[in-house]
Amino acid sequence: MDQYHKFKEGEKGAWLSIITYVILATIKLIVGTIGNSSALKADGLNNATDVVASIAVLIGLKISRKPPDEDHHYGHFRAEMIASLIAAFIMMMIGIQVLFDTGQTIFTGNYTQPDMLTAWTALGSALIMFCVYLYNVNLGKKVNSTALQAAAQDNKSDALVSIGAFIGIIGAQFQLYWLDPLAGLMVGLIICKTAWNIFSEATHTLTDGFRPEELAAIKQTIHSHSDVLAIKDVKGRLHANQALIEATIYVDPLMTVAASHQIADYIEEQLQEKHNVPHAHIHIEPYERKD
Numbered sequence: 001m002d003q004y005h006k007f008k009e010g011e012k013g014a015w016l017s018i019i020t021y022v023i024l025a026t027i028k029l030i031v032g033t034i035g036n037s038s039a040l041k042a043d044g045l046n047n048a049t050d051v052v053a054s055i056a057v058l059i060g061l062k063i064s065r066k067p068p069d070e071d072h073h074y075g076h077f078r079a080e081m082i083a084s085l086i087a088a089f090i091m092m093m094i095g096i097q098v099l100f101d102t103g104q105t106i107f108t109g110n111y112t113q114p115d116m117l118t119a120w121t122a123l124g125s126a127l128i129m130f131c132v133y134l135y136n137v138n139l140g141k142k143v144n145s146t147a148l149q150a151a152a153q154d155n156k157s158d159a160l161v162s163i164g165a166f167i168g169i170i171g172a173q174f175q176l177y178w179l180d181p182l183a184g185l186m187v188g189l190i191i192c193k194t195a196w197n198i199f200s201e202a203t204h205t206l207t208d209g210f211r212p213e214e215l216a217a218i219k220q221t222i223h224s225h226s227d228v229l230a231i232k233d234v235k236g237r238l239h240a241n242q243a244l245i246e247a248t249i250y251v252d253p254l255m256t257v258a259a260s261h262q263i264a265d266y267i268e269e270q271l272q273e274k275h276n277v278p279h280a281h282i283h284i285e286p287y288e289r290k291d
Contacts, residue, residue, distance in 0.1 A: 013139045014054055015058065016136070020128065020132050024125050025045075027044075029045070031117060036113070037115070037118035037122075038101075038184045039187065040169065041184075043187055050091075057084070057150075060079045060080045080145065081202045084202040085203070087154070088202065091154065092192055095190075095192035095195060098191060102181045102188060105184075106185065113172055116173065119166050123162070126159045126163045127159075129155050130156070137155075139152075153194060154194055165183050165187065168183025168186075210238065218236065221271060221275065225266065228251065228263070229252065229287040231250070233248045234247045234248075243279070245277050249284060250285050251284055264284060267282050
């Protein structure tokens with residue numbers, strides 16, 4: 001499956017998230033308002049913003065599928081990273097808002113006892129979101145989509161958030177009224193933490209970050225070829241999910257151009273096979289022995 005078909009396949013996960021979030025957000029906000037649960041309303045508001053974040057992921061996947069053009073010679077794959085950033089910003093904003101609202105309730109001591117219907121709504125929502133998480137995390141790995149895997153982590157966080165809301169609402173039934181807004185406060189913290197993780201990963205990729213341990217393994221593979229006498233330099237960057245490698249190696253100066261070309265081809269094949277590197281540029285230089 002090529003990269004463009006992978007992105008098209010990944011759109012299924014984004015659509016599943018959008019439809020699920022719209023339904024759950026509507027139910028939670030209605031039930032949370034009627035049943036007087038700060039935790040469930042915060043959870044519903046969280047799902048409502050997740051709709052926007054999921055739409056951003058979907059748009060990013062669609063743009064990433066566009067082929068190279070006259071001013072995007074490497075394609076549009078980084079649009080997926082931009083979508084992840086947008087999702088992170090939206091999640092962070094709502095997380096801060098939830099922290100403010102629930103913190104204000106705790107500070108003022110304006111507690112109410114939520115209805116048990118809100119608890120069962122939260123628990124049912126957790127089970128549904130965990131199923132969506134399992135689907136998206138497996139699909140994200142299958143199509144190697146960073147944005148979809150980030151969305152899957154958001155799905156898992158939402159499932160945990162709903163469980164926290166359930167616990168808080170149950171506690172409030174035993175006159176521990178502060179547990180409901182406290183659960184809402186924990187919702188906000190989880191949202192902010194997830195947003196920060198997605199932001200960090202996306203910015204690392206967009207600023208051409210490449211993990212040193214992965215680069216070291218690539219160097220070892222290059223040096224394993226018997227005709228590679230030395231490695232001058234190896235650089236790596238990520239173009240969305242695709243690793244781009246540039247390496248300069250030294251070979252015998254008496255070697256023919258054809259033989260040198262075969263070495264470069266072999267190294268590129270090995271990088272594809274062992275490290276899933278679809279694009280590598282191997283530059284050959286003559287090795288000068290120092291007497």
